Amino acid sequence: GAVVSQHPSWVICKSGTSVKIECRSLDFQATTMFWYRQFPKQSLMLMATSNEGSKATYEQGVEKDKFLINHASLTLSTLTVTSAHPEDSSFYICSAIYGGDEKLFFGSGTQLSVL
Amino acid sequence: RKEVEQDPGPFNVPEGATVAFNCTYSNSASQSFFWYRQDCRKEPKLLMSVYSSGNEDGRFTAQLNRASQYISLLIRDSKLSDSATYLCAANRGWGKFQFGAGTQVVVTP
Numbered sequence: 001g002a003v004v005s006q007h008p009s010w011v012i013c014k015s016g017t018s019v020k021i022e023c024r025s026l027d028f029q030a031t032t033m034f035w036y037r038q039f040p041k042q043s044l045m046l047m048a049t050s051n052e053g054s055k056a057t058y059e060q061g062v063e064k065d066k067f068l069i070n071h072a073s074l075t076l077s078t079l080t081v082t083s084a085h086p087e088d089s090s091f092y093i094c095s096a097i098y099g100g101d102e103k104l105f106f107g108s109g110t111q112l113s114v115l
Numbered sequence: 116r117k118e119v120e121q122d123p124g125p126f127n128v129p130e131g132a133t134v135a136f137n138c139t140y141s142n143s144a145s146q147s148f149f150w151y152r153q154d155c156r157k158e159p160k161l162l163m164s165v166y167s168s169g170n171e172d173g174r175f176t177a178q179l180n181r182a183s184q185y186i187s188l189l190i191r192d193s194k195l196s197d198s199a200t201y202l203c204a205a206n207r208g209w210g211k212f213q214f215g216a217g218t219q220v221v222v223t224p
Binding site for chain 2: 103111
């Protein structure tokens with residue numbers, strides 16, 4: 001399968017700070033990447049679709065000014081959580097589609113804890 | 116109603132036994148389906164695709180029933196290492212996946 005790398009694996013930050021998470025496709029080019037969020041014992045929730053060279057598409061209820069997405073190259077997408085608050089604490093996972101049958105492969109995830 | 120629903124479990128399974136569980140989906144336009152395995156605080160890992168004709172990979176068998184809008188996963192000869200949460204996923208198209216909340220499986224010695 002395809003390899004998607006995500007960094008950092010975990011972040012602890014103070015309330016009000018911004019946190020950047022990187023997602024890279026290591027062995028393929030990903031024109032589209034997806035950002036998910038998962039709260040404990042809940043399903044993965046799609047936050048936004050990151051498109052290389054254009055603006056991200058956000059799902060309903062996701063604040064685009066709070067979750068800034070940049071997809072500047074075919075192998076890198078970044079998610080910045082701006083002015084993070086404790087309620088933003090969650091597991092954030094990026095993913096990319098690979099293959100003709102559109103299988104979804106995930107990065108290792110980032111556990112964000114906002115104090 | 117959630118678009119993809121799963122029994123959260125846990126399914127407690129003796130080692131060597133067979134366990135099966137389903138996942139229902141509401142969007143009949145969903146194009147493809149998958150099972151993922153997720154260990155605690157880790158990313159989901161693709162287990163297998165699901166086809167109407169059935170799909171078998173070793174001890175794992177997946178089935179899609181479009182008429183009743185559910186997919187199933189069967190695990191034979193369960194191993195301790197099979198303990199995990201199993202997520203079903205429906206691809207709505209354009210790469211947008213809808214996930215269930217997962218079914219927890221606990222294999223006991």
